[in-house]
Amino acid sequence: MENIIIISGNVKYTITLDPSVWIFDDRRVDLTTYFTTKLENSQSLEEYTKAVSKHWDREIIEGAIYPPTLKTERKFEKEKVLTGTFGIPLKPFLQNSEPASNANTLVIHCINSEYEYPLETANDFILKFSDNGKPLTVDGPIHVYFGDGSNQKTPIKNVTRITIK
Known part of the structure; x- marks a missing residue:
């Protein structure tokens, strides 16, 4: 107790x-x-738009990069906890x-x-x-x-x- x-x-x-x-x-x-x-400032929409367009440009030039597998994410989360x-x-x-x-x-x-x-x-x-x-x-x-x-x-x-x- x-x-x-x-x-x-x-x-x-x-x-x-x-x-x-x-x-x-x-x-x-x-x-x-x-x-x-x-804390994020009020211009977060503008920053988000820039980040997305940068990512889009990179995918067009280099090709898509796939995220890590779910198994890897679980292991990282367990270690973090x-x-x-x-x-x-x-x-x-x-x-x-x-x-x-x-x-x-x-x-x-x-x-x-x-x-x-x-x-x-x-x-x-x-x-x-x-x-x-x-x-x-x-x-x-x-x-x-x-x-x-x-x-x-x-x-x-x-x-x-x-x-x-």
Whole structure:
């Protein structure tokens, strides 16, 4: 039970989170690149068009290059899961708990402290659950990162539960 996190409080549904199964979740994000990649700008359509036309020109001149086989892709994905550092956004879990209309604060309860944040900023939080392919057993089961990555060096650790007020 120590690896289970519960979202409760001023919510319609109490949610139980089990970080050990998130490795199979498609919503997981790679934390080695998540905070360093910049968001795409509004000119993405123009960049896409240029990339497609460049690819088209290359295919006309050189011929088509076929993608790797599905077997190769599976092997790469398996290796990535076994060695990667992953997190998952908190937002879908907050939405599923359906906070009351007057709820405005998220409280993260840790072993020795509590942290309060506005519910709007909590929607951007990332929950780290894996480090180099291993679950966070020493100071886990999750670490909480702000959406902008400003607490990357000092994330919130030893989380026991989450309450919405």
